[in-house]
Amino acid sequence: xxxxxxxxxxxxxxxxxxVLILRSxxxxxxxxxxxxxxxxxxxARALRPDVVLMDVQxxxxxxxxxxxxxxxxxxxxxxxxxxxxxxxxxxxALRAGAAGFLLKHTEARDLLEAVRTVARGEGMIAPAVTRRxxxxxxxxxxxxxxxxxxxxxxxxxxxxxxxxxxxxxxxAGIAVRLSMAEATVKTHVSRLLGKLELRSRVQAAVLAxxxxx
Amino acid sequence: xxxxxxxxxxxxxxxxxxVLILRSxxxxxxxxxxxxxxxxxxxARALRPDVVLMDVQxxxxxxxxxxxxxxxxxxxxxxxxxxxxxxxxxxxALRAGAAGFLLKHTEARDLLEAVRTVARGEGMIAPAVTRRxxxxxxxxxxxxxxxxxxxxxxxxxxxxxxxxxxxxxxxAGIAVRLSMAEATVKTHVSRLLGKLELRSRVQAAVLAxxxxx
DNA sequence: GCACGGCTACATCGAAGGATGCAGTCCCGT
DNA sequence: ACGGGACTGCATCCTTCGATGTAGCCGTGC
Numbered sequence: 421x422x423x424x425x426x427x428x429x430x431x432x433x434x435x436x437x438x439v440l441i442l443r444s445x446x447x448x449x450x451x452x453x454x455x456x457x458x459x460x461x462x463x464a465r466a467l468r469p470d471v472v473l474m475d476v477q478x479x480x481x482x483x484x485x486x487x488x489x490x491x492x493x494x495x496x497x498x499x500x501x502x503x504x505x506x507x508x509x510x511x512x513a514l515r516a517g518a519a520g521f522l523l524k525h526t527e528a529r530d531l532l533e534a535v536r537t538v539a540r541g542e543g544m545i546a547p548a549v550t551r552r553x554x555x556x557x558x559x560x561x562x563x564x565x566x567x568x569x570x571x572x573x574x575x576x577x578x579x580x581x582x583x584x585x586x587x588x589x590x591x592a593g594i595a596v597r598l599s600m601a602e603a604t605v606k607t608h609v610s611r612l613l614g615k616l617e618l619r620s621r622v623q624a625a626v627l628a629x630x631x632x633x
Numbered sequence: 634x635x636x637x638x639x640x641x642x643x644x645x646x647x648x649x650x651x652v653l654i655l656r657s658x659x660x661x662x663x664x665x666x667x668x669x670x671x672x673x674x675x676x677a678r679a680l681r682p683d684v685v686l687m688d689v690q691x692x693x694x695x696x697x698x699x700x701x702x703x704x705x706x707x708x709x710x711x712x713x714x715x716x717x718x719x720x721x722x723x724x725x726a727l728r729a730g731a732a733g734f735l736l737k738h739t740e741a742r743d744l745l746e747a748v749r750t751v752a753r754g755e756g757m758i759a760p761a762v763t764r765r766x767x768x769x770x771x772x773x774x775x776x777x778x779x780x781x782x783x784x785x786x787x788x789x790x791x792x793x794x795x796x797x798x799x800x801x802x803x804x805a806g807i808a809v810r811l812s813m814a815e816a817t818v819k820t821h822v823s824r825l826l827g828k829l830e831l832r833s834r835v836q837a838a839v840l841a842x843x844x845x846x
Numbered sequence: 847g848c849a850c851g852g853c854t855a856c857a858t859c860g861a862a863g864g865a866t867g868c869a870g871t872c873c874c875g876t
Numbered sequence: 877a878c879g880g881g882a883c884t885g886c887a888t889c890c891t892t893c894g895a896t897g898t899a900g901c902c903g904t905g906c
Contacts, residue, residue: 514767543763550756554727557770575883588836591863602862603886610864620892621863622838623801629842788853804893815892816856823894833862834893847906854901863892870885876878 422449423539426469426496428460428486429453430478434524438473438501441528448535457481464495470539474518476502476509484512491517497538510549511556520544571631573615581608585621586628635662636752639682639709641673641699642666643691647737651686651714654741661748670694677708683752687731689715689722697725704730712751723762724769733757784844786828794821798834799841 425442427450429435435453442448452467454460458481464472472490476483487498499520500513513521519538522531523546534544545553571579577598584594591609595602609621618624638655640663642648648666655661665680667673671694677685685703689696700711712733713726726734732751735744736759747757758766784792790811797807804822808815822834831837 511770514770519764519767537760540760541764542760543758543765543767544760545756545758545763545767547750547753547755547757550758551732551754552756553766553770554732554756554758557724557727557766577884585835586839588831588833588839590833600884601886603888604884606864607866607885610866613864618801619864620801620803622798622835625835626799626801626838626842629839790854813854814856816858817854819894820855820896823896826894832894849906850904852901852903855899857898858896859894860896861892861894863890865890866888868886870883872881872883874879874881876880 422447423471423535424449424451424467424469425535426450426452426454426460426463426467426472428455428457428463428472428478428483429475429501430455431475434475438531441531442473442535444528445532445535448532455479457483457486460486461489461495464490465493469496471535472496472498473535474498474500476500476513484509484516487513487518488516497541499534499538499544510553514553521549522546523548570616574612578608578612578615581605582612582624582628585609585624588625635660636684636748637662637664637680637682638748639663639665639667639673639676639680639685641670641676641685641691641696642688642714643668644688647688651744654744655686655748657741658745658748661745668692670696670699673699674702674708677703678706682709684748685709685711686748687711687713689713689717689726697722697729700726700731701729710751710754712747712757723766727766734762735759736761783829787825791821791825791828794818795825795837795841798822798838801838 425448427435427438427442429438439450439453442450451469452463454463456479460472460474461481474483474487483500487500490496490498497519498517499522500518501522501524502509503524510521520534520543522534522544526546537544574582580598581594584597589597591602591605594605613619613624616624616627618627638661640648640651640655642651652663652666655663664682665676667676669692673685673687674694687696687700696713700713703709703711710732711730712735713731714735714737715722716737723734733747733756735747735757739759750757787795793811794807797810802810804815804818807818826832826837829837829840831840
């Protein structure tokens with residue numbers, strides 16, 4: 421069962437090098453090559469490869485956008501490859517749904533291993549990048565200061581109201597959304613504020629955000 | 634320049650196995666062994682190893698807490714090791730500041746490579762875990778729906794007020810914090826709402842949250 | 847100089863929010 | 877059936893918020 425790979429890379433020399441490396445592995449087959457992002461998406465649709473080796477910087481459609489497209493259509497797993505490990509590229513690619521992120525100066529052996537790893541449905545990230553990913557992860561995910569357990573104290577109606585609060589709706593807006601009088605909305609807001617030990621709907625909205633709505 | 638490693642693992646058999654693997658590498662030296670989290674922190678303070686190989690499940694003080702401690706004191710880089718790749722462990726360990734996360738069924742060769750990687754100041758995460766980390770990352774980081782550029786339109790004072798809003802402060806609270814009259818706070822709130830095309834302070838708070846305060 | 851625009855500041859007033867008291871419903875266990 | 881408790885619902889009253897008009901301040905440019 422060979423792994424079918426599509427190589428998307430605009431620089432011919434680099435692309436040739438990648439293909440050479442991939443062909444050296446008996447369990448990997450290069451089924452196509454693309455010179456830009458649009459071609460990558462088009463070929464992915466036509467060839468249905470297992471893995472797309474995708475460069476970030478490409479004409480017509482950049483690698484991140486192409487990745488988003490390929491992943492959205494469920495065409496293949498995408499392993500993003502780039503020369504520069506700029507945060508913008510890394511986080512953009514991962515948000516786009518990439519299964520892996522490697523730097524171009526990766527050893528041939530590690531590249532092949534990465535392709536196999538991604539084909540297995542696992543993930544592979546360049547060590548030099550991993551630290552920053554972890555840092556970003558630890559930072560942006562606000563440690564969940566908020567304990568999801570506090571929501572247990574709320575009734576169903578109160579949770580519904582809280583969701584609306586998180587969207588920034590006014591009491592009147594919530595009343596329409598949930599089909600109840602504005603006065604009733606106020607009751608629920610007041611109660612959930614009490615249970616969550618908050619003093620205003622703004623704090624409730626912030627808390628809801630931290631909990632992921 | 635050998636890499637000095639501290640092994641923290643409560644099960645003697647597993648610990649012996651790890652030590653055996655580590656000793657097989659000429660560039661790695663096992664400088665100490667700990668049977669629980671407290672001992673791990675204590676030995677890390679005393680021995681100042683380059684890397685701590687830390688089990689998650691340990692008596693007295695769990696591995697995640699021990700990791701937090703070691704990282705907070707800047708004692709060493711921590712490579713967390715566990716049998717179960719539960720999200721709770723993974724994300725907890727990474728938030729605690731771990732530089733890497735491996736599963737115990739990792740090959741000896743990969744374990745050694747992970748230790749070297751972490752010692753270099755890079756990061757290493759088990760492939761089986763990487764996918765979920767990426768997913769969690771892509772999910773919790775709300776794709777920055779909000780464009781940080783909108784903040785450009787705000788004056789310094791307005792941005793300060795927005796930060797306070799994000800904390801859920803009332804106008805009166807903001808007035809105290811920023812040393813101005815409540816009436817003035819209202820002006821700034823009103824103006825920034827207009828510039829951001831929002832209709833209430835709640836929406837402003839939510840937006841600020843999405844932008845990371 | 848001085849006119850102009852942007853920033854900061856304050857006061858006023860109608861609108862929205864939040865606390866509280868109370869009533870109706872449903873589901874327990876007695 | 878009865879009582880108690882939790883949930884939902886509404887109305888009243890006071891507080892906070894947000895829009896608006898206005899004024900002082902500081903830079904730029906004529």
